[in-house]
Amino acid sequence: MKAIKNILVLLFISISAVSCSGDDGKDGIDGVTGTANVIYSAWLTAPTAAAETIDGTFGMSTTINAPELSEDILAKGSILLYVSFGPDVHTIPYTSTAGGAVNTITAIASTKKIKLFRFRHTGEGTINLPTTLKWRYILIPGGIAASTGKAAKVNYSYMNYQEVCAHFNIAQ
Template sequence: MKNFKTILTLFSIAIFTASCSSDDGADGTNGVDGKTGTANVIYSAWLTAPTAAAETVDGTSGMSTTINAPELSEDILSKGTILVYVSFGSGTYTLPYTSTAGGFVNTITAISTVKKIKLFRFRHDAGGTVNLPTSLSWRYILIPGGVAAATAKAAKTDYSKMSYEEVCAHFNIQQ
């Protein structure tokens, strides 16, 4: 009878242990989730760029200047997201930014390479150039790539469709 009680006790412990598996129900919470932070996200201070010079890029004439982005790596170029903003009196805008400055429709765009971001402004009518004044302020945000889209739990966020304020809030970046 003593052996039967021991076997019954061991069997009960085995059943109890198996029934307590974490696969049986919803996961619990270890604590309150914190605010989204800036882990791995790199951002610059507001920068001024050197005086722009006339340049032709891919057959398009315009004005260009370059800002240094020492953290911009080949890995970020190939797998990450690069956001560039311009700020002046009327607000902060995501590049590419199209306006009618100088009386002509023109676009400012960013061309990223390792450790550099070229700022290029061109007119849509190909009739000359519109300057990139040194009074403009520039900021970049680099978001390194991580999990391949096929294995991610949720669809990759398109940060380029978010406003500057939304991106700063999302990554807890001081504006």
């Protein structure tokens, strides 16, 4: 009886080991090594913008919190930022002719924060960053460097918002 019990335990362990192998299921998210750790925010609103001069350029700025934005991501990862107004989603930096002048919305990332900055190309006056704009960030921690030959670096700047969401399986 003890021999049969030991055989059943060994058989159970063997079946469990086989059924847990990675070859009988889909391997998570397809793509570059490390993409399983992608962090993305909900659509956020930013506080009221204020006039500011950055590197000699006058504009309007505000800041959104990004608590997951670490020194490691700043040094080795990628930060994607999007702005939504109406039905449209645009990649930051974003240049338009809002307010009758060519202007750009750009971002400056630091630990746990992303500063949003809008400036006119003429350097005269400002165009506001309305609190009705919605913002979303996607943080991609660094993975294996492309130089190791194990993974190719993807240039996300050539992908639009919908393509990035599809690539990382992020709900839009």
